Amino acid sequence: MSNTSPRRVRGSATPAAGVVTLEMVAQAAGVSPSTVSRILNGTARVSQVKQQAVDAAIQSLGFRPNPVARGLAGGRTLSIGVLTQTISSPFYGEALHGIEDRLDEAGYIPIFVSGHWQEAEERKALDALMARRVDGLIVLAGRLSNRALQAGAGNVPMVVVGRQMQGPRVHGLCFDNRAGAAMATQHLIDCGHARIAYIGGEPDHADAHERLAGYREALDRAGLPFDPALVTPGDYTEAGGLLAVNRLLDARLPFTAIFAANDQTAIGAALGLYRRNVRVPDDVSLVGFDDLAPARFAIPPLTTVRQPVYEMGFQAAAAMMALLRGETAQVSLPSLQLVPRESVRRLQR
Amino acid sequence: MSNTSPRRVRGSATPAAGVVTLEMVAQAAGVSPSTVSRILNGTARVSQVKQQAVDAAIQSLGFRPNPVARGLAGGRTLSIGVLTQTISSPFYGEALHGIEDRLDEAGYIPIFVSGHWQEAEERKALDALMARRVDGLIVLAGRLSNRALQAGAGNVPMVVVGRQMQGPRVHGLCFDNRAGAAMATQHLIDCGHARIAYIGGEPDHADAHERLAGYREALDRAGLPFDPALVTPGDYTEAGGLLAVNRLLDARLPFTAIFAANDQTAIGAALGLYRRNVRVPDDVSLVGFDDLAPARFAIPPLTTVRQPVYEMGFQAAAAMMALLRGETAQVSLPSLQLVPRESVRRLQR
DNA sequence: TTGTAGGCGTTATCAA
DNA sequence: TTGATAACGCCTACAA
Numbered sequence: 001m002s003n004t005s006p007r008r009v010r011g012s013a014t015p016a017a018g019v020v021t022l023e024m025v026a027q028a029a030g031v032s033p034s035t036v037s038r039i040l041n042g043t044a045r046v047s048q049v050k051q052q053a054v055d056a057a058i059q060s061l062g063f064r065p066n067p068v069a070r071g072l073a074g075g076r077t078l079s080i081g082v083l084t085q086t087i088s089s090p091f092y093g094e095a096l097h098g099i100e101d102r103l104d105e106a107g108y109i110p111i112f113v114s115g116h117w118q119e120a121e122e123r124k125a126l127d128a129l130m131a132r133r134v135d136g137l138i139v140l141a142g143r144l145s146n147r148a149l150q151a152g153a154g155n156v157p158m159v160v161v162g163r164q165m166q167g168p169r170v171h172g173l174c175f176d177n178r179a180g181a182a183m184a185t186q187h188l189i190d191c192g193h194a195r196i197a198y199i200g201g202e203p204d205h206a207d208a209h210e211r212l213a214g215y216r217e218a219l220d221r222a223g224l225p226f227d228p229a230l231v232t233p234g235d236y237t238e239a240g241g242l243l244a245v246n247r248l249l250d251a252r253l254p255f256t257a258i259f260a261a262n263d264q265t266a267i268g269a270a271l272g273l274y275r276r277n278v279r280v281p282d283d284v285s286l287v288g289f290d291d292l293a294p295a296r297f298a299i300p301p302l303t304t305v306r307q308p309v310y311e312m313g314f315q316a317a318a319a320m321m322a323l324l325r326g327e328t329a330q331v332s333l334p335s336l337q338l339v340p341r342e343s344v345r346r347l348q349r
Numbered sequence: 350m351s352n353t354s355p356r357r358v359r360g361s362a363t364p365a366a367g368v369v370t371l372e373m374v375a376q377a378a379g380v381s382p383s384t385v386s387r388i389l390n391g392t393a394r395v396s397q398v399k400q401q402a403v404d405a406a407i408q409s410l411g412f413r414p415n416p417v418a419r420g421l422a423g424g425r426t427l428s429i430g431v432l433t434q435t436i437s438s439p440f441y442g443e444a445l446h447g448i449e450d451r452l453d454e455a456g457y458i459p460i461f462v463s464g465h466w467q468e469a470e471e472r473k474a475l476d477a478l479m480a481r482r483v484d485g486l487i488v489l490a491g492r493l494s495n496r497a498l499q500a501g502a503g504n505v506p507m508v509v510v511g512r513q514m515q516g517p518r519v520h521g522l523c524f525d526n527r528a529g530a531a532m533a534t535q536h537l538i539d540c541g542h543a544r545i546a547y548i549g550g551e552p553d554h555a556d557a558h559e560r561l562a563g564y565r566e567a568l569d570r571a572g573l574p575f576d577p578a579l580v581t582p583g584d585y586t587e588a589g590g591l592l593a594v595n596r597l598l599d600a601r602l603p604f605t606a607i608f609a610a611n612d613q614t615a616i617g618a619a620l621g622l623y624r625r626n627v628r629v630p631d632d633v634s635l636v637g638f639d640d641l642a643p644a645r646f647a648i649p650p651l652t653t654v655r656q657p658v659y660e661m662g663f664q665a666a667a668a669m670m671a672l673l674r675g676e677t678a679q680v681s682l683p684s685l686q687l688v689p690r691e692s693v694r695r696l697q698r
Numbered sequence: 699t700t701g702t703a704g705g706c707g708t709t710a711t712c713a714a
Numbered sequence: 715t716t717g718a719t720a721a722c723g724c725c726t727a728c729a730a
Contacts, residue, residue, distance in 0.1 A: 019723095021722095021723055021724085022723065022725095023723075023724090031700080031701090032700065032701045032702075033701090033702095033723095033724080033725090034700075034701065034702080034725080034726075035699090035700065035701080036724095037724065037725055037726080038699095038700090038725095038726095040724095040725095041725080043725085043726080044699075044700090045699070046699070046700080047699065047700090050699090050700085064476075064480050065480075065723085065724075066480070066482065066722090066723055066724070067480055067481055067482075068417055068420040068421050068426060068481070068482050068722085068723080068724095069421055069706090069722070069723035069724045069725090070723080070724060070725080071417040071420075071706090072415075072417050072418055072421050072705095072706045072707065072708085072722085072723080072724075072725095073705080073706055073723070073724040073725045073726085074706085074724070074725055074726090075706080075725090077417060086446070087436075087442060087446055087449060087461075088439070088442030088443045088445060088446045089442070090437070090439055090442075093436060093437030093438070093439075093442050094437045096436050096437060097435070097436055097437040097463075100436060100462075100463060109460065109462070109477060109481070110461075111458065111460060112436075112459075113449075113458070114446075114449060127413075128458060131413050131414075131416060132416055132417070132458070133415065133416075133417050238642060238645070238646040242646075267643075267646050268646055270646075270648060271646050271648060271650070274648050274649075293587060294616075294643045296587070297587040297591075297616050297617055297619075297620050298648075299619060299620060299623050299647075299648050300623075301620070368707095370706095370707055370708085371707065371708065372707075372708090380716080380717090381716065381717045381718075382707090382708080382709095382717090382718095383709085383710085383716075383717060383718080383719095384715090384716065384717080386708070386709060386710085387709095387715095387716090389708095392709085392710085393715075393716090394715070395715070395716080396716090399715090399716085414707085414708075415706090415707055415708070416708095417706090417707080417708090418706070418707035418708040418709090418722090419707080419709075420708090420722090421706085421707080421708070421709090421721095421722045421723065421724090422707070422708035422709040422710080422721080422722055423708070423709050423710085423722085424709085424722075425709095
């Protein structure tokens, strides 16, 4: 029999003082390490006596399993990679919050990395995540193609927010942007507006196209003409909205309302209107999209379409947990809702 | 001689297909694993020949070291724990962005966890971080006492933003809130205002007290009386600002200006004033603190004190890197600056 | 039900 | 300068 006592001759990492290992728990409880492991993971049944002995040892020693070692041995790191675009974005920030809360419930931890809407960065971020051996991947929008994502993710399960994807270990989750935009436009039409301008989002974001489609759909349904001159691009930022509204005003076309592709755009537009002495809603009505905090406190408070973003993050994480259990994710997103406030005026006829 | 060939008899984690290990690189290059490791870490000199052979093998095999294994063996995970309060906060979001960018430069990854301004949650988050064996800790404000932080951090280096702390492996980093607040108040005084109300921040945040002190300081310096009735608490949110301004108005005390403890408070206050038909800046001037995006696009654009938050995060991460190198962190924060916009009116005399 | 004995992919020590 | 080898702390296949 060779020597099996835990000699420490040479080693690498100096064990941090006060670190309690599973082996120490086993010794204290008078059982083998495997038994402790089994109890920790619920891998097999163990007798009541040992169960209690181990529990007691864990308590008294204050043992906490080392996730790093677990990751190496078990192949699970209990961490989920989250590829987001800008960690400081007011929109995605809420989603991250939801993800964090749901993962926490399950003992997982999110690892956030930003792609900044740039393919190269996204690819790099994805690599970093995979190198960290995350157990799953949640992707928030982005520019990477579905193929690139699939390839980059290897064989870990993936939840993608903002695009349609289905597969055995993949789940897509999105809001119905088209319906939301139609709802916003319809609201303006219901208030008597017929000349409605549209300030779009980033031209190469899918949701920007869907919102434009929703706008046209509502116009069509009401039998109103679609005037391309009333449509101008934005970039989902306040500055973009400001610029866009200036173009609209400079064109000297008549319009009584503006539907902006998101709240930030609408808020920028509102400032642009203010600068030109066009009053909201007296002269021009304004509707946004998202319902972030600034919309609620804008002057006047902004009518918008509410996207439950926190909930979206929460559900994305829930879907991931399902995928990890080998189930097919079956989560549903709450639908979008119009939030009427004070930036829209009912036209007299 | 015992058998040293890499037999795989029984194991645990099934090695994921396509995973390239350091050992495979060593074989391909015809050297020992230790040599590969040395090259990877620059731990020792190796001959040109082997150097190149290994580099080639790494390239062709597409090898990427496994951080999890590194963490176990080397005791370093190349990750930094970041204890923040609300990941979706517009203020801290910017800081996280800065941290992320600086850490990325150094090959480190941030692990963000939220404490939600609650001691119990912060403690839990701290534990989770330490269990993950992060190499360092960056703490953004919070309620945990310095002692609790020190204890929770064990012996990993720590950078704390928003409080004064010094130590061999600890570094504190803060803005001069007092000076910033004095600057804001002074600006109002310079514009001829004498009756200046103050809407405070969360009563138990240190920076809220500092800002109040700055407000008083400016008043004193100008020989203006301090009227406690003109001071009312807020909570750093828009809703808090709205409520506060209502209290101020209800008290029916005369004032010509308001200094709010942060932008969100100011924006809420602006809405409150609007609701009561008090115009900004014609009837009341308004100054905020932070200079977040919404301030720039408020109507009218908000005069405020700019805190370079991104930079703050960046510097905090830089300090951490210095600490990790065993140096004493010696980073400096850019100072606060007044950003005059349109929410302040110069009083005629 | 329980224990034994690798092995996960790296780093670090020792000896050459 | 290089290579063998023993950890790092845990999990699990296998044997008992």
